[in-house]
Amino acid sequence: MKFCSHCGSDQLRFDVPEGDNRPRYWCPACQIIHYQNPKIVVGSLPVWEGRILLCKRSIQPRAGYWTLPAGFMENGETLQEGAIRETWEEACATVNLTDLYTVFNLPHIYQVYMFFLGELADGRYGVGEESSDVGLFLPKEIPWDELAFPTVTRTLRFYLQDLATGEFPIRVQDIAPLGTPEP
Amino acid sequence: MKFCSHCGSDQLRFDVPEGDNRPRYWCPACQIIHYQNPKIVVGSLPVWEGRILLCKRSIQPRAGYWTLPAGFMENGETLQEGAIRETWEEACATVNLTDLYTVFNLPHIYQVYMFFLGELADGRYGVGEESSDVGLFLPKEIPWDELAFPTVTRTLRFYLQDLATGEFPIRVQDIAPLGTPEP
Ligand SMILES: [Zn+2]
Ligand SMILES: [Zn+2]
Structure with missing residues (x-):
């Protein structure tokens, strides 16, 4: 995952979002968390x-x-x-x-x-x-x-x-x- | 899903990719299929x-x-x-x-x-x-x-x-x- 599928930003991060307890892909530009599940x-x-x-x-x-x-x-x-x-x-x-x-x-x-x-x-x-x-x-x-x-x-x-x-x-x-x- | 998470293209399509049998989000720019599952x-x-x-x-x-x-x-x-x-x-x-x-x-x-x-x-x-x-x-x-x-x-x-x-x-x-x- 290199780009935000919601806003197109290429500044995705992979770390623990605020209020969460495990690393996720998330987008500082639009604040969307890209959950991935089994x-x-x-x-x-x-x-x-x-x-x-x-x-x-x-x-x-x-x-x-x-x-x-x-x-x-x-x-x-x-x-x-x-x-x-x-x-x-x-x-x-x-x-x-x-x-x-x-x-x-x-x-x-x-x-x-x-x-x-x-x-x-x-x-x-x-x-x-x-x-x-x-x-x-x-x-x-x-x-x-x-x-x-x-x-x-x-x-x-x-x-x-x-x-x-x-x-x-x-x-x-x-x-x-x-x-x-x-x- | 508005942007390709692989290449950032905003030209995503939602239809049946070649060789598939059901509609998916896929990217004509980089050919990636974005599967979504339960x-x-x-x-x-x-x-x-x-x-x-x-x-x-x-x-x-x-x-x-x-x-x-x-x-x-x-x-x-x-x-x-x-x-x-x-x-x-x-x-x-x-x-x-x-x-x-x-x-x-x-x-x-x-x-x-x-x-x-x-x-x-x-x-x-x-x-x-x-x-x-x-x-x-x-x-x-x-x-x-x-x-x-x-x-x-x-x-x-x-x-x-x-x-x-x-x-x-x-x-x-x-x-x-x-x-x-x-x-
Ligand atoms: Zn975003
Ligand atoms: Zn693409």
Whole structure:
């Protein structure tokens, strides 16, 4: 952020505004504070006849790696609408969501991930815009070494655990910066 | 948003950028797209010896009405850290969180609310910066007609329901624009 989006001034400051308690971008010219807040990434774990839908990413970051369909929540939509939209965009698939399943804090990159469980509406899918391949995987076929993000790895790992019991409790967890070993 | 925060241009446009599928603020001069995404409001439902901590708001919106401690999640913190911080700022109280309890979509104002259950650490509290009064309320004392937000009303209502059973399952719900009758 180099210019004030409100008045165009190039004299933005980044320090603690008066009456606040943490550094912000703010504009001495027009006094506007430019708040920045974490973003939500929403996704789904779509299942069809015991198989899980995964998408091979065609874009950075992590191009060539497999992911559950997920992406940034947009203004004007609900969490569920976002998860459904991302599943459509990345896998050309219609998913019927059931429950919220995993919530991950990624404070180092200012993100919160939220995955919903779901079922494909009709088993159909295709290769969406940001994917180079899409497929349905049996649990034993999941490409663990080629998963794109720890949020995906954990969500899939919980799902396989929970399949054994048939109970799918929500998990709220933190994820450490990349390079930190997964527990 | 009137000026590009990247290059200072005053020729920002608001329409669908090439390769995108929804209108955004973007800058023809430097080609930057200014994404805007929903914000997370985090809060807690702090309990002490069967009483619930509520704060009377001293700031707009809804000054003079009672709320659970809650506010915008900040960059660099987890959901839980945000809920704990807000409880400290608004009620000078230390809360030990247990479980995520309610998640509300407010798509019309681009927000997602998330409340955690918690217990006060030591029963102590005070009147924080954005409050004019803070108190502990027995269930029968809750000022239902003076609550600030439907997210607070619903969270409290679920909590009282769940007290009867001792089970506190997570709720994920939508909240309609103000003026829409509460179900
Ligand atoms: Zn300015
Ligand atoms: Zn620009």
